[in-house]
Amino acid sequence: MFIETDFNEAFEQIDDRCKELLERVLTDKNVSTLNYSDVSYELVDDFYASQPNHDFVYIVLEGAVAHEQESATLFHYDIGDIFGLDQIDNPSPYRLYSAGPFALRRYDRAELLNTVTSTTSITPIWCEYLLEECKRRTCIISLVEQGVDKASLGFVHYQVGDVIIEQDTEADSVYSIVEGHADVFVNDIKVGEVLENEIFGAMALLTDSLRTAKVVASTTCMILVVPKEQFETLMKTHPHICLNLMKSMASQIVSLNEQVTSNE
Known part of the structure; x- marks a missing residue:
């Protein structure tokens, strides 16, 4: 394209x-x-x-x-x-x-x-x-539209140490790393990483709950931010995506629980 x-x-x-x-x-x-x-x-x-x-x-x-x-x-x-x-x-x-x-x-x-x-x-x-x-x-929208704030169209840059998601806050977006990677913390304990092309932040939207972890840029990152309304539309039109995300998140939760337990 x-x-x-x-x-x-x-x-x-x-x-x-x-x-x-x-x-x-x-x-x-x-x-x-x-x-x-x-x-x-x-x-x-x-x-x-x-x-x-x-x-x-x-x-x-x-x-x-x-x-x-x-x-x-x-x-x-x-x-x-x-x-x-x-x-x-x-x-x-x-x-x-x-x-x-x-x-x-x-x-x-x-x-x-x-x-x-x-x-x-x-x-x-x-x-x-x-x-x-x-x-x-x-x-494409961010490139063809003139005079529009690119951040409002989905792409946001983060520097090392910037907080992308704060734990215990309301969820209004889903994220995917286009460039760079980030660390995941639960109660200030590092429990994992988010790498390029990985999607994160969906669990709180799907479960209508507060954020369960903090995500911090460990390198300079460019992040695609998908607003809640756009993500919900995607879920409705392609419900099998929701099922696969739930399976993926279930595996992530098991892994995170094991890491948190081992750090205690």
Whole structure:
């Protein structure tokens, strides 16, 4: 995915990660056996207006497809990207177009989504992809919007020693480290670390409770901050993410309890 303005290293890292995760999903043996068809197009003014039905998702094999909304081109899907995951309204709230030839791989949407959400080996990878995609869209907004406080759009920088999350405070966001890493403390006892691409701060939101730990930047960090409302929307539209987060958090809690016990 690319945009028609200067993009930064963080965007490139997130974009590469999205493509890596999606490739892992699509090359899994359970997905690679699904039926698909490869289709080529020349110039297209409105992709969905030219399609007989909207029941497919598409992987870009060659070229690029632009995404326009409210008369503004926000970004371009390029090789390795997927589009069509959302249920398309009629008429579509956005326009997909191309100024040059492009090729796509077309999958039945229901079949693909059923496979990736019901196959144990790839569901966690798919969940991680969706969360990375959330990062990528947030990054795009921060890059294409002019005169907007970047921190309000999700990306915040922390210096060594800065507190990212304070224990026993109300939860209003979920976090993911784009660059750097942080230490986790419970009652001022270090119990773990948060590394790049890891998500943290979700437990308090999911359980509607106060923060159970303090997270402090151990290096210079760039953090993606996802507001509560946006995170809740993601949970509603992709409930399997919630299940995988709960499983992950349960494992983390067991590990933290063992570390706290060993330090007593």
